[in-house]
Amino acid sequence: MPKPAPPHVTARVTALKDHVRHLLTLDEEDIVLIRQLACSEPGCPPLETVVAILPPDGTMRRWTLHHRVDDITPDLLATALALPPSTS
Template identity: 60%
Template sequence: NDTAVIIRQLTRSEPGHPPRETVVAVVPMDGEAHRWTLHRPADQITENDLRATLLPHRPS
């Protein structure tokens, strides 16, 4: 069972949005993809941030 994990940092220019955000995508080769957005740059994301964002919404 192969799964790709993609982490991208995006620059935003829309008012009301942080200037940079990080998107984490989990893409199984034979299943549904899942995506989470963390509203801060990748270098400011902690392990606790990832746990708080990804674990409550873990695919079953």
């Protein structure tokens, strides 16, 4: 079972989710997920952060930032979200 995130990471993720909602003008029904994951691909930093939007219609949009959650600034997030997302 994974360990819970430290409180400072949880607070940072909450702030990033709020910023994502603002940048993308999301509705309350849209789910915003932010996960910091280990990256095992060659040349990838050890940790990356995935931002995913799950709207009620089911068309997920996803961005991968090759940074730890603690290193993501509002400007970095805005730049990433301005790029086309991956969709599923």
